[in-house]
Amino acid sequence: MALDRLGSSLHAALKKLFRASVIDEAAVKELVRDIQRALLQGDVNVKLVLDISKRMEDRALKEKVPPGISRREHVVKVVYEELTRFLGEKSVPMKIEPGKRKVIMLVGIQGSGKTTAAAKLARYFQKRGLKPALICADTYRPGAYAQLQQLASGINVPLYGDPKGKKPVKLASEGLKWFSDKDLIILDTAGRHKGEEELIREMKMLEKKIKPDEIVLVVDGTIGQQAMVQSKAFNEATPIGSILVTKLDGSARGGGALSAVAATGAPIKFIGTGEKTQDIESFIPSRFVGRLLGMGDLETLLEKVHEAEIKVPAKKAKAILSGKFTLTDMYEQFEAMKGMGPFRKLLKMIPGMSYNVPEEMLETAEDRLEKWRVIIQSMTPKEKENPKILNSSRIKRVAKGSGTSEREVKELLKQYSMMRRMLKTLRRKKRLPFFKKGMPLDFK
Secondary structure, eight states, X not given: OTTHHHHHHHHHHHHHHHHOSOOOHHHHHHHHHHHHHHHHHTTOOHHHHHHHHHHHHHHHHHSOOOTTSOHHHHHHHHHHHHHHHHTTSSOOOOOOOTTSOEEEEEEOOTTSSHHHHXXXXXXXXXTTTOOEEEEEOOOSSTTHHHHHHHHHHHTTOOEEOOTTOOOHHHHHHHHHHHTTTOSEEEEEOOOOOXXXXXXXXXXXXXXXXXXXXXXXXXXXXXGGGGHHHHHHHHHHHSOOOEEEEEOTTSOTTHHHHHHHHHHHTOOEEEEEOSSSTTOEEEOOHHHHHHHHTTOOOHHHHHHHHHHHOBOOOHHHHHHHHTTOOOHHHHHHHHHHHHHHOOHHHHHXXXXXXXXXXXXXXXXXXXXXXXXXXXXXXXXXXXXXHOXXXXXXXXXXXXXXXXXXXXXXXXXXXXXXXXXXXXXXXGGGGTOOTTBOTTOOOOOO
């Protein structure tokens, strides 16, 4: 993640505090200096850095330590609370109810990642049981409709638009009529620059005609402190309901963008953490700061696990528990894990793990899982259902077809056997890991 450098620097500052033999004024001031340095390197505005560091120092040195915790723990608590306050303190969730249509209009400058963000939002709410739809009202950028069409088809979300259309307001109005039965309609508009008066006028016209329930400004996280200028310019043109900060996986300036936007008072509701449609998450400052400091974020991790759960019919679950676990079933588990995102992001959510796992170990684990997926894809249906038939000649063929070695194929088969044995032992406990909670597994 792009904010890794900022996070690891903040985490290192806290580790130094934990190693200090005495938490005195000198130790607190050294911690504050380290945090200042980390924030400035993360492109956070100098004035904001001075404000937050002064509050941290004053609270850490002057506040009475609450009963039941040590001074060391109190200082860490102060750092956590001030960083959370700095990024918005409270989260403002986007409320969408099934059966009550909500219209969201996305605005932002060209190149901010607005079209991809539209698909990400659609996918985010689709996963939560809602029926989203997309409207392409960008008639300026060549290929805008084609890009959104490709993204929409990939997540099975309907799209309204016309690649030859010239009137955005007309397209948007028609799209709203077309999708009268949807819970959520996301309107993608043309990219604008704060100085492009004609486009700003068009944005005002769209807002007046369509009357969206919420306007979401999409801000490119790589622009750092310039995010504040954009937020103010768009807010003056039309009321901004919320902010979505994109591209936080590709730049060290993400801290600057987040802090700059938070300084405007506009609520950040979502952040984009990658290029894929699932790489979006609700922005909750306390959880975000927890991950930055290495404290983890178990709530978001559990949400991702829930999203990746595979619904297994009772008949199939019974077969798996009795030992009929095939390589096809194993492949489905790999796919579910892949849907949760890269190990790096998942580990950041586990307390104590964020900055303690060597990078090379992470890469090895991710590479191995990807190779196993390809190996299973290279097998015949019979081999997947009955791996026992995989003799040396078949293993050689699978290795060649998947571009891997025979040793790696055998390693997969060994792992499969271990999983199969583990599932058989779980039959007594009537529980099956990874699968849907509440599934009827009490077979008699």
